[in-house]
Amino acid sequence: MRGDRVGGNLGRRRRWTQWVATLVANAYIPGFYLGALYRGPLKAACIPVLNCYSCPGAIFSCPIGAAQNAVVRGYFPFYAVGFLAAVGAMVGRLPCGWLCPFGLFQDLIGGRADRRRRPLPRPVAWGKYAVLALLLPVAALPSGPLDIGYERFCTYLCPSGTLGGSIPLLIADPTLRTLIGPLLAWRVLLLAGVVVAGAAFFYRPFCRSLCPLGAGLGLMNRCSVLGIRTDPSACIDCGACARACPVNLDPVAGGTQNGECIRCLRCVGACEAGALEFGRHAMCAGGDCR
Amino acid sequence: MAPGRYRWGYIFFAAALVATALGLFRGEHLGVLDKAITLCLECLGLR
Numbered sequence: 001m002r003g004d005r006v007g008g009n010l011g012r013r014r015r016w017t018q019w020v021a022t023l024v025a026n027a028y029i030p031g032f033y034l035g036a037l038y039r040g041p042l043k044a045a046c047i048p049v050l051n052c053y054s055c056p057g058a059i060f061s062c063p064i065g066a067a068q069n070a071v072v073r074g075y076f077p078f079y080a081v082g083f084l085a086a087v088g089a090m091v092g093r094l095p096c097g098w099l100c101p102f103g104l105f106q107d108l109i110g111g112r113a114d115r116r117r118r119p120l121p122r123p124v125a126w127g128k129y130a131v132l133a134l135l136l137p138v139a140a141l142p143s144g145p146l147d148i149g150y151e152r153f154c155t156y157l158c159p160s161g162t163l164g165g166s167i168p169l170l171i172a173d174p175t176l177r178t179l180i181g182p183l184l185a186w187r188v189l190l191l192a193g194v195v196v197a198g199a200a201f202f203y204r205p206f207c208r209s210l211c212p213l214g215a216g217l218g219l220m221n222r223c224s225v226l227g228i229r230t231d232p233s234a235c236i237d238c239g240a241c242a243r244a245c246p247v248n249l250d251p252v253a254g255g256t257q258n259g260e261c262i263r264c265l266r267c268v269g270a271c272e273a274g275a276l277e278f279g280r281h282a283m284c285a286g287g288d289c290r
Numbered sequence: 291m292a293p294g295r296y297r298w299g300y301i302f303f304a305a306a307l308v309a310t311a312l313g314l315f316r317g318e319h320l321g322v323l324d325k326a327i328t329l330c331l332e333c334l335g336l337r
Contacts, residue, residue, distance in 0.1 A: 037329060044323035053326035054333050065333065066322040073321055079313025080322070085306035089299050154333040166334040179336040187335040223298040281296040 010269035014098055015107075022101035024059075025049065026164070031056030035172030046080055048087040049100040050213050052154070055164035056172065064158075064213050068139040068151040077136075084213070088220030092227060096207055096214050097264035102160040103207055110199035118201055119248045120208050125260060128208070128215035131157070135212050155183070159191040159206060203246040207262060218259030226280055228256035228268060234275035244270035251276055 025047060028038035038059050046063040053061045063080040070077030087095060096103055131153065138152050154161055166184060170176055198205030207214045221227070228251060235252055242250040244266040249255025251267040252275070268276045313319070331337045 037327060039327040041323065043326040044319040046322065052333070054330050058326075061322050061326045066325065069325045070318060070321060075316070075318070077313065077318065078309045078316065079318035082306045082309025082311075082313055086303055086310055089303035089306055151330070151333055154330070155335065158333075161333055162335065166336065169329075169334065170336075176331075176336055179331060181337075183337070184335040220299070220302065223296055223302065225296065225299040225303060227296075281299070 010265055014264060017098050018100075018104040018107070021049070021099040022051075022104055025051045025101055026055060026057030026059070028057045028059050031058075031172075032168055033172055035169055035176070046083050047099075048084060048095040048213070048217065050102045050158070050160045050211060051100075052158065052161040052165040054161060054166075054169070056168050058164070062160075062213075064135065065151055065154050067136060068153060071136050071139040072150040084216050085220070088217040088224065090225050092221035092224035092263055093214060093217045093259075093261060094226070094263040096211075096217060097262040100207075101164070103204060103262070105163065106195060106199050106204045106206060109196055110203065117203060117246060117248060120202055120205075124209045128211050128218075131210055132212040132215040153212065156186070157190065157210060159187070159195050162187040162191045204262065208247065208260065214262070215259070218261070221259050221261055221263075222257045224281075226278065228261075228263065228265070229277050229279055229281060230256065231275045231277070234273050236273045236275070238273070240270045240272065241267035241276055 030036075031038055035056060037054065037056060040059065042059045043053065043061055045060050046066055047060040048063065050064065051058055051060070051062055053065055063084045067077040067080035067084075070080060135153055139150055141150075141152075143150060162184075166187065170180070194210070195206050202208070230252055232252075237252075241252060242255075245251065245255065245261075246264065246266060247260050247262065249258050249261055255261060256263075256267070256276075263278075265278055268278055
């Protein structure tokens with residue numbers, strides 16, 4: 001009872017939720033064969049997952065792209081940043097574990113999580129915070145002769161855009177294929193090298209090393225209104241939760257508040273003593289829940 | 291009342307809602323819409 005099988009019903013419920021969220025976020029099916037974007041009013045709404053708004057199926061917007069675009073237009077992105085912060089303050093990185101289409105992709109290509117539980121080197125894990133910190137300042141920089149575009153995370157780094165946007169559009173629209181160049185080659189290399197190859201060795205390599213959305217939500221893990229509550233009095237120190245955690249955290253030792261925790265809730269499913277529960281922290285009796 | 295640091299979750303949530311409302315008031319969502327309905331070739335690595 002390890003890896004993807006941990007938690008039984010909870011694990012299955014999570015996978016179903018991931019699929020439903022992916023299908024809802026990319027519900028404009030005609031876009032995939034027309035090679036056209038959805039242009040309805042829902043696109044004004046951000047969703048707390050990395051799902052490129054240039055994906056032909058996308059019916060909502062990516063807050064990372066929206067925030068960069070606001071800076072390019074010359075104003076601070078209160079809407080995108082506020083929305084992301086509100087989600088983070090409420091549930092922390094729960095959307096990473098349960099809703100993100102690109103997280104689902106990494107879950108699917110990597111196989112069982114327990115075979116990929118290698119710890120990520122700390123400097124690599126800090127990469128996502130560097131990307132988050134530089135996201136808006138770099139978007140504000142003027143464009144140079146060798147530079148194209150301003151939403152530089154989208155242009156140079158985002159593998160979700162390559163997978164969900166570039167590849168489906170290139171398949172659907174032959175005229176776009178004349179624009180294939182070194183930049184797309186770099187992005188495909190990043191997708192294949194970091195995400196696909198990396199997923200064979202590490203659980204969710206992109207989420208843990210480069211994703212600014214996960215970094216932003218993770219900053220709130222420590223104080224989010226809803227989170228994984230631990231009840232030390234019920235814990236039997238069996239270590240099942242720590243063994244189940246795909247990102248090598250120890251939930252009983254405070255790992256659930258760590259920014260690396262994607263709140264997949266495998267630990268909750270693995271705890272047979274009932275010492276872990278997802279819920280509102282304020283409900284902890286006596287205020288001593290960790 | 292929420293114990294300890296979790297109180298900050300409520301405070302951040304309230305502040306974030308205010309920021310979101312401010313953004314909506316300023317019409318930032320229309321900028322998001324304008325960007326998101328336009329095919330961004332740079333964002334797709336196609337330029």
